[in-house]
Amino acid sequence: MDTITLGNVEITRVVELTARGLPRDFVFPDVALDHWQRHENWLAPEFLDPAADEVRTMIQTWLIRSEGRTILIDTGIGNGRERPYMPFFAHLDTNYLDELAAAGVRPEDVDVVINTHVHGDHVGWNTVLADREWRPTFPNAEYLIARADFEYWNPENEIRTRSGRQSQNVFEDSVAPVHRAGQTVLWEGDHYDVDANLRIVPAPGHTPGSAVVRLRSGTEHAVFAGDLLHSPLQIAEPDCGPSFDEDEAQARVARRRLLEWTADHNALLFPAHFPGAGAAEVRRDGGKFAVKEWLAWR
Numbered sequence: 001m002d003t004i005t006l007g008n009v010e011i012t013r014v015v016e017l018t019a020r021g022l023p024r025d026f027v028f029p030d031v032a033l034d035h036w037q038r039h040e041n042w043l044a045p046e047f048l049d050p051a052a053d054e055v056r057t058m059i060q061t062w063l064i065r066s067e068g069r070t071i072l073i074d075t076g077i078g079n080g081r082e083r084p085y086m087p088f089f090a091h092l093d094t095n096y097l098d099e100l101a102a103a104g105v106r107p108e109d110v111d112v113v114i115n116t117h118v119h120g121d122h123v124g125w126n127t128v129l130a131d132r133e134w135r136p137t138f139p140n141a142e143y144l145i146a147r148a149d150f151e152y153w154n155p156e157n158e159i160r161t162r163s164g165r166q167s168q169n170v171f172e173d174s175v176a177p178v179h180r181a182g183q184t185v186l187w188e189g190d191h192y193d194v195d196a197n198l199r200i201v202p203a204p205g206h207t208p209g210s211a212v213v214r215l216r217s218g219t220e221h222a223v224f225a226g227d228l229l230h231s232p233l234q235i236a237e238p239d240c241g242p243s244f245d246e247d248e249a250q251a252r253v254a255r256r257r258l259l260e261w262t263a264d265h266n267a268l269l270f271p272a273h274f275p276g277a278g279a280a281e282v283r284r285d286g287g288k289f290a291v292k293e294w295l296a297w298r
Contacts, residue, residue: 007217
């Protein structure tokens with residue numbers, strides 16, 4: 001297990017799906033090829049496969065132990081999902097719960113689940129199928145979900161989303177069941193304090209309720225960025241966005257603010273989908289940014 005301690009907080013990476021390639025023009029259809037070629041010397045082969053023309057990503061979540069509580073940031077894709085418009089998320093059978101167990105955590109041990117946003121690869125293990133019914137995976141946890149995302153993705157509200165049918169069934173099988181069980185906290189406002197070390201801060205654009213989780217413990221800082229970044233290319237070229245952003249202009253603003261905060265606080269940056277080290281320190285580089293150092297897990 002990859003584990004690091006920052007101040008009084010322990011962080012463990014829990015992987016659901018190891019690194020794999022997705023077509024570059026699917027993930028970043030509006031990003032010119034020369035952007036990738038300009039940075040190929042450091043993106044390949046870990047984050048970019050030029051021969052296959054693929055961006056390499058992975059599905060991982062973050063297990064946090066803070067102030068005596070066990071906290072999960074995002075829950076991956078989940079098993080046995082019907083995802084007719086996202087086939088690579090459909091009908092999976094991964095050993096994610098076994099990976100949690102290897103980190104010393106049973107489902108009943110989890111106290112808090114933070115969903116950085118309501119997308120199918122961030123809320124899937126919120127629930128498991130039991131007796132043909134989707135039920136909360138973590139029976140003793142409160143699930144923190146931004147009210148903005150809860151309302152936006154709730155099909156009862158009939159909101160026309162940019163992604164259309166891609167998110168079909170996600171709310172119904174991964175969010176609604178925990179809400180019916182009375183385990184959701186629909187937070188709103190300019191921040192939500194999980195405890196003295198962890199604060200959720202809105203970062204809308206990728207979705208209306210997208211958020212980042214800032215960590216401060218002693219002199220140590222980190223930020224869990226959800227999907228504000230899908231590739232390290234976006235550190236060097238922060239105006240480059242993926243096809244998954246509901247509001248591209250708003251997402252660009254949120255991404256720059258994230259990178260500015262990370263660089264100015266000498267914080268570790270933990271995006272959701274970076275393979276390799278998975279996290280990095282970032283520095284300013286003129287009007288853009290650069291990786292200062294990749295995380296060495298210890």
